[in-house]
Amino acid sequence: MPALIESPKLMQSSNLEAPPASRSPDRLIFTQSNGFRMELQHRVDAFLESTGRRPRDCWQMYLKSAILFATYGAAYVLLVFFAQNAWQAVPLAVLLGLATAGIGFNVQHDAGHNAYSNHPWINRMMAITLDLIGGSSFVWRFKHGIFHHTYVNVTGHDTDIDVGILARLSPHEKRYAFHRWQHIYLWALYGLLAIQWHLQSDFYEVLKGRIGKMRIPRPRGWDLVVFLGGKAFFFCMAFAIPLCLHSVGIVLLYYAITAITIGITLSVVFQLAHTVEEADFPMPAPDSGRISNEWAVHQVETTVDFARNSRIASWCLGGLNFQIEHHLFPRICHIHYPAIAPIVESTCREYGVRYVAHPTFCAGVASHYRWLRKLSKA
Numbered sequence: 116m117p118a119l120i121e122s123p124k125l126m127q128s129s130n131l132e133a134p135p136a137s138r139s140p141d142r143l144i145f146t147q148s149n150g151f152r153m154e155l156q157h158r159v160d161a162f163l164e165s166t167g168r169r170p171r172d173c174w175q176m177y178l179k180s181a182i183l184f185a186t187y188g189a190a191y192v193l194l195v196f197f198a199q200n201a202w203q204a205v206p207l208a209v210l211l212g213l214a215t216a217g218i219g220f221n222v223q224h225d226a227g228h229n230a231y232s233n234h235p236w237i238n239r240m241m242a243i244t245l246d247l248i249g250g251s252s253f254v255w256r257f258k259h260g261i262f263h264h265t266y267v268n269v270t271g272h273d274t275d276i277d278v279g280i281l282a283r284l285s286p287h288e289k290r291y292a293f294h295r296w297q298h299i300y301l302w303a304l305y306g307l308l309a310i311q312w313h314l315q316s317d318f319y320e321v322l323k324g325r326i327g328k329m330r331i332p333r334p335r336g337w338d339l340v341v342f343l344g345g346k347a348f349f350f351c352m353a354f355a356i357p358l359c360l361h362s363v364g365i366v367l368l369y370y371a372i373t374a375i376t377i378g379i380t381l382s383v384v385f386q387l388a389h390t391v392e393e394a395d396f397p398m399p400a401p402d403s404g405r406i407s408n409e410w411a412v413h414q415v416e417t418t419v420d421f422a423r424n425s426r427i428a429s430w431c432l433g434g435l436n437f438q439i440e441h442h443l444f445p446r447i448c449h450i451h452y453p454a455i456a457p458i459v460e461s462t463c464r465e466y467g468v469r470y471v472a473h474p475t476f477c478a479g480v481a482s483h484y485r486w487l488r489k490l491s492k493a
C-alpha cells in the first residue's frame with residue numbers, strides 16, 4: 116500500500132504550490148508523490164531560472180492591470196456621465212462587464228493566489244480589487260483558493276461544482292427530472308451568476324459560515340472591514356451614483372446588462388476547465404477519505420486546457436485557458452503559462468498522466484454542452 120500524506124503538506128514547495136491548509140473538517144488525503152510532482156517542479160524551476168523569468172512581479176502584469184483599470188474606469192465614466200442614448204450606453208455596459216471580468220480573471224485571481232508579486236501587501240491590495248467590483252476576496256479565498264484548488268471536481272468538497280439542485284455538474288450529484296433540460300436552460304442561469312454574487316451569495320455564505328457543504332470562518336478585523344467596505348463601495352458605484360443622474364428603471368436596466376455580461380463570461384470560462392467530458396470526477400474512499408491519485412496527478416486529470424495557441428485568449432483570460440498549468444503552479448504569474456505548458460505536457464506524457472487540451476474556445480464550449488447533456492440523462 117502506498118504511503119499517504121495529507122494534501123496540504125504536498126504544497127510547501129516553492130512554485131508548485133497550492134493554497135494553504137484547509138480549515139475544513141472533511142480534509143481528504145492524497146496518495147504520496149510518485150516522483151511526477153518533484154520532476155515537474157524541478158523542470159519548471161530550471162526553465163524559469165535558465166531563461167531569467169521572474170515568477171512574479173512581471174512588468175507585463177503591471178501593464179495589463181493598468182490597461183484593464185483604465186478600460187474599466189473609462190467605460191464606467193462614459194456610461195454613467197456621458198452616454199446619451201441606448202446606442203452608446205449598451206456597448207459601454209457590455210464593455211464595463213468585460214473589463215470587470217478581465218480584472219477578475221487577471222488581477223484579483225493572480226493576486227488571490229499570491230502570484231502577482233513577491234510583496235504580500237501588493238497581493239493583498241490587488242486581491243481587494245475583487246471587493247471593489249462586487250465580489251468578496253474573503254469568500255473567494257476559501258471557495259476558490261482552498262475548496263476548489265485543493266479538491267478539484269471532488270463532489271461535496273469542490274464548491275465550484277455544487278450549484279444546488281439547479282443543475283447536475285458532477286455524475287455523483289442527485290438527478291432531478293427537470294435536469295433533462297439543463298444543457299439548454301443552464302446557459303441563461305449563467306447570466307445571473309454576478310447578480311447573485313452582488314446581492315445574495317456573499318452575504319448569505321458569510322452569515323451562515325458555509326459555502327455549500329463546506330464550513331468557513333466569519334470575517335473579523337481587517338477581513339470584516341474589507342468585506343463591508345467593499346460592499347459599500349460597490350453599491351455606491353453600481354446604484355447610488357447612477358441614481359443621482361438617471362431614473363431607477365435606467366439604472367436597473369444597465370446594471371442588468373453589465374452584470375449579465377460578467378456572469379456569462381465568468382461562468383463559461385470557468386466551466387470549460389473542469390466540467391467537460393474529458394475531466395475526471397474522482398470520489399474519495401468513503402471510510403478513509405483517500406483519493407487514489409497523488410495531488411499533482413489529480414490536478415491534471417480533473418482539468419482541461421483550451422485555446423492554448425490563441426494569444427488573445429491568453430491575454431484576456433488571465434491564463435485560465437492554461438488551467439492545468441494554473442492548478443499545478445498557482446503561485447506563478449499567469450503570463451508564463453504558455454511557455455511552461457510544453458514542459459508540463461511532455462512530463463505528463465512521460466509519466467503516463469492524461470493531459471487534455473481543446474484546440475479552441477469553441478471546442479471547449481461544445482464539450483461543456485455535451486457533458487451537461489450527458490448528465491441530464493438518468
Ligand SMILES: [Zn+2]
Nearest residue numbers: 224228259445
Ligand atoms: Zn485559481
